[in-house]
């Protein structure tokens with residue numbers, strides 16, 4: 571009996587130790603955040619183990635979450651939901667049931683997951699699409715682009731590009747009664763990366779006549795040149811997206827060869843010949859003082875040139891939209907950016923906001939100073955956070971007023 575209770579106490583202590591994580595003071599619902607983080611960490615450990623044993627790729631294990639959260643395309647009284655494909659790329663499309671004389675607005679949505687994970691059918695994305703339909707009476711096209719490690723850059727971008735081009739054809743817009751002058755592209759995390767990349771691409775494509783009205787970027791990934799910005803340094807172990815995982819996502823976007831991962835982890839994957847690009851991500855000039863904190867800006871540490879030769883995508887603006895030159899940023903549509911304080915990607919967002927404003931692009935920037943990466947998706951049980959609902963409300967309100 572005694573040994574049983576000793577065992578029980580011991581297990582409780584170990585479990586508490588495993589779950590406990592020091593969090594910044596202003597993070598709300600701390601215990602739930604810790605549970606969430608422990609769940610992610612456990613899955614990550616399972617992925618590491620499976621990879622070590624050679625039974626599965628790390629991302630195949632991480633895909634479990636995407637699968638668990640899968641929902642079927644279910645229509646209801648507000649919306650008709652259909653899984654179909656545009657230009658052979660699977661999409662989930664949400665059409666409002668409310669009849670109206672006027673043409674509808676449309677939101678093209680690109681899910682996140684580091685180009686490796688996620689799906690339009692995941693419960694949180696499905697919910698967000700339904701909320702968008704309900705509040706905006708808009709058509710939502712949610713893209714299921716192909717993922718790494720099976721497919722690398724530029725497949726993800728190309729899939730998104732093909733869907734967007736297909737949707738923007740007048741015949742498609744007519745079919746869904748969409749107003750060509752009121753279309754937004756939006757996405758979170760790696761989806762925000764793809765949204766920014768496609769918006770830039772369309773701006774410079776003379777063949778596309780329809781112009782996007784808005785790009786809405788939710789804690790987007792925007793550059794892989796410098797993976798050691800102040801936000802990478804400060805938030806490397808924050809919940810959901812660690813620096814190691816983000817670097818893993820970046821490297822998997824280009825290759826499964828672990829050499830690139832190692833080089834990116836030490837931030838030595840760019841050769842000195844590309845030094846001129848650093849001005850586009852110079853956080854010493856592009857970040858507000860408050861975020862620079864006491865960080866000292868050093869000259870970049872260069873690596874050997876084999877990586878960019880083998881994987882030219884590293885320097886491609888379709889993968890790193892922040893590397894687009896100033897002149898080409900001019901003329902981008904109204905841009906909405908969400909950043910979170912405790913997110914390795916925070917500074918990507920801030921630097922993009924600075925550069926867009928310098929180029930004369932109209933930007934609305936909502937920065938949330940008490941939360942972390944991925945929060946937008948944490949709006950369904952078992953991980954349902956008040957701040958997630960607040961951010962989704964503000965995002966949809968803004969979109970409703972501006973699209």
Ligand SMILES: *[C@@H]1O[C@H](CO)[C@@H](O)[C@H](O)[C@H]1NC(C)=O
Nearest residue numbers: 845848849852854855867870
């Ligand atoms: C970044 O900005 C700082 C401060 O303005 C400057 O001293 C440094 O040379 C810049 N570095 C690069 C690579 O542009």
